[in-house]
Amino acid sequence: MTKEKFSHLFSPMKIGHMELKNRIMTSGHQTTLVENHLPTEDFAAYHTERAKGGVGLIVMEAHGVHKTGLNTPFAIDASHPEIIHLHKKTAENIHKHDGKLIAQLIHHGREAYVSEANNDVVAPSAVPTERFHIIPRELEEEEIEEIIDGFVQSALHLKEAGLDGVEFVGSHTYLFEQFWSPTVNKRTDQWGGSFENRMRFSREVITRVRKAVGDDYVLGMRMSLESQDDVGTSADSSLDVIRHLHELEKLNYWSLVIGSSATYKGSSYIVPPASESASQLFSKVKQVREIIGALPLILTSRIYTPDIAEQLLADQCADVVGMTRALIADPHLPNKLITDKGKQIIPCIACNQGCIGRYQQHLPIRCTVNPVTGREKYYADVPATARAKIVAVIGGGPSGMMAAITLKKQGHDVTLFEENDCLGGQLNILQGGLYREQVRQWRTYLINELERLNVQIEKGKRFTYAHLKRMKPNAVIVATGSKPLLPDDVDNTTISYYTSWDILNHTPVKEEDILVLDWKGDWPGVEAAEFLAVQGKNVEIVSQSYGIGEAVQQYKRNKLLERFDTLKVNQTPHFKLKAMKQDSILLEHIFSGRIEERKPEAIVLATGQDASEALEEYRRLKNLRCEVIRIGDAKSPRSLDEAVWEGFQAALNLSAEKEEEQING
Incomplete structure (x- = not known):
């Protein structure tokens, strides 16, 4: 049927x-997942898991080709000869699972994260970049000739490593596009000026690499x-x-x-949020x-469900579809789909929190909804427990549900307690925001998993x-979450x-x-403000x-601020709540201490x-003659990805054999 x-x-x-194959x-x-500009074993395990899950084509991340193009401390350097034997193992693993492997080749030009090791940022011309605030x-x-040679040498390295091909990154106004753009390329030599000259760099790279x-x-x-x-x-x-x-005729x-x-x-639009759709983006x-004829065409961006992917292929909009975030969330999506296990697919929620968000903080890739992502080397195959335990999980939010699911998969006897009539915890709040359909899908997935695994609820x-x-x-996991924190003088x-x-x-x-008082600048305040503004309310958000x-x-955030401007939401950063008076609110500037009043x-x-x-709840239970563990907001308020990871980790820790049971707060 599938x-x-x-x-x-x-x-x-x-x-x-x-x-x-697909x-x-x-x-x-x-x-x-990179050290010293070279891929690690964690990197290989990450991509191998996606091949194991049935992905037809894996295109690995942007590989730099020249010392001036390593835009972060964690950029892979394909010009380094060491890349050959490191990628050879990855290529063998991918091919073992009948997948194909390509790597991107890139020079970021002026689009770079400046660091002590990378402060020589170059571009066709010394035109400032708005986003990184760099004058290259x-x-x-x-x-320029050195960089072209770098592309050639890097491509040869990757071919020797056994990869099936390379992809030039001409997207997102990186170096290829910086040469194309008359706004960025102000040169008057053979590399700038006319369209023909501005295209010279791209022609030379493609032609020389093809020859090599x-x-x-x-x-x-x-x-x-x-x-855009x-x-x-x-x-x-x-x-x-x-x-x-x-x-x-080289591509x-x-x-x-x-x-x-x-x-x-x-x-x-590099990693578009949930407010965007593939049909809008690729109109x-x-x-x-009409230009490329029968040459294969790949589309990537907001293709997060098999139904969207199938429709794009059926409409001949694409020959191959990039389902990247969907596969970050669940690398086994293809195999689950082909074996009629579609309900077991972990859905991406388009939060951008664990994937691109962590990259921008120079942290290893993770996924909010899948705690194994980026940790495949250690947790891809969670073994059954050697000794089944009886475990009570108190709280049916995301952390508690993840703990219960993981424990049950390991063979424990689990009962999940939820004092409300429905599971979900703060997911029930989050899914009420605009553009949050994917959160609802994840909540449904978690509940389906609990039922499929016969977790007692x-x-x-x-x-x-x-x-x-x-x-x-044998153990109690306290995952009772949190509630909104109210100011002490709210009743005034x-x-x-x-x-x-x-x-x-x-x-x-x-x-x-309406005045929205936002403490942290996180989703509860901004999404509440937008929800009210869409209803036509006069909204000011103070953060x-x-x-x-x-x-x-x-x-x-960028798209949110765009919508705030369109909706005429008044935005007031740098102020905190000073006092709640009978008929007014006093705000204090967090730097100068200046007071403003709102009514x-x-x-x-x-x-x-x-x-x-x-x-x-924890103090009520902690002296029991069993292990008592706090996770998620029950320990202290935290982010969604942290709460999910703690639920998973708590389950693994309980499965580890210990000489003595212990209280773990």
Whole structure:
């Protein structure tokens, strides 16, 4: 049934001499599983797991080709000879599972994270970059030749390592596109000026690499169909570039994305948030088809479900689909789909928190919804426990559900207690925001897993000593979460007040003039503000942070701030709540101490979370003659990815044999 429904997705195809078993691809994305600019064993394990899961084509992250193009301390250097034997093992692993392996080759040009080891940032011209606030050094002609040679040498290294091809990264206003763009390329020599000259760098790279690797090696070009800003390439200009390079007859495929690294606005589309859709992003793809004819075309961006992927293939918008974040969330998506286990697919929630968000902090890749991601070397195969235990998990939020699922998979006898009538905890709040359908899908997945694994669930009941007496558990996991933290003087005011949770639970708000008090700059405050603004309310959001949405991943924040401006949300950073008076709110500037007064009709409080009830629960239980563990917000309020990891980790720790049981707070 599945193969018939997804007949296009699971049909084989050829790209050059490379045969793919299906049309599912994981596109190039940075993992930070790198040391000294070379991939680690964790890196190899990460990609191997995706091949094991049935992915047809794996395109590994951007590999630098020259010392001036290593844009972070964790960029892979493909020009280093050591890359050959390191990638050889990865290629063997991928091929063992009938997958194909390609690596991206890149020079970032002026789009770089400056560090002590990388402070020589270069570009075609010394034009400042808006997003990174860098004024690059203009390349010398001999350096341009060095970089071209770097592409050639790197491609030869990757071919020797056994990879099936390389992909040039011409997207997102990196060096290829910096040469194309008349806005960035102000040169007057043979590398700038006319369109022909601005394309010279790309022509030389493609032509020389093709000559070096031969005709039987796959070469592809990734580019942004639209930059979505005024610096990168427009849609019409992109078509001219595609036409020009296609006429070289050196490339085996094109891979299209959207966005630009050069500006805040354009960067929002590098990893588009849930507010965007694939159909919106690739509205002009048919014009590309008219240029490249039968040459394979790959699309990547917001293709997060098999249904979306299948439709794009059926409509002939693409020949291969990049389902990157979906495969970060669940590397076994293809195999689960083909074996009619679609309900067991872990859905991506488009939070950008553990993937691109951690890359931007120079941290190893993780995934909010899958605690194994980035840790495949250690946890890809969680073994059954040597000694089954009876475990009570108190709290049916994401941390508690993850703990219960993991424990049950290991063979423990698990009972999950939830005092409310429905599972989900704060997911029930989060899913009430705009563009949060994928959160609802993940909540459904977790509940389905609990049911599939026959975890005993007791809802609408508070855990009591009677349960202890009946169960005689070996361990109790306290995952009772938190509740909104209210200011001490909240009862002083006669102004109507709501918590951000009330708003995202869709509590009716009759008042029109709303003040949102945001403590952290995270999702509860900003999403409550947007939810009210969409209803036509007059909203001001006051945030105790450097900027509105400071704690939200930057691509999501960029789009949010765009919508705030469109909705005319008044934005006031740098202020905190000073006092709540009878008919007014006093705000204090966090730097100068200046006081301002507001008299709204209603206030919305996003002023933190309170875990005091969880602390009471833990203290009530901690002296039991069994192991008692706190996880998630029950330990202290924390992020969603941290809570999920703690649930997983607690389950693993309980499965480890110990000489003595211990209290673990």
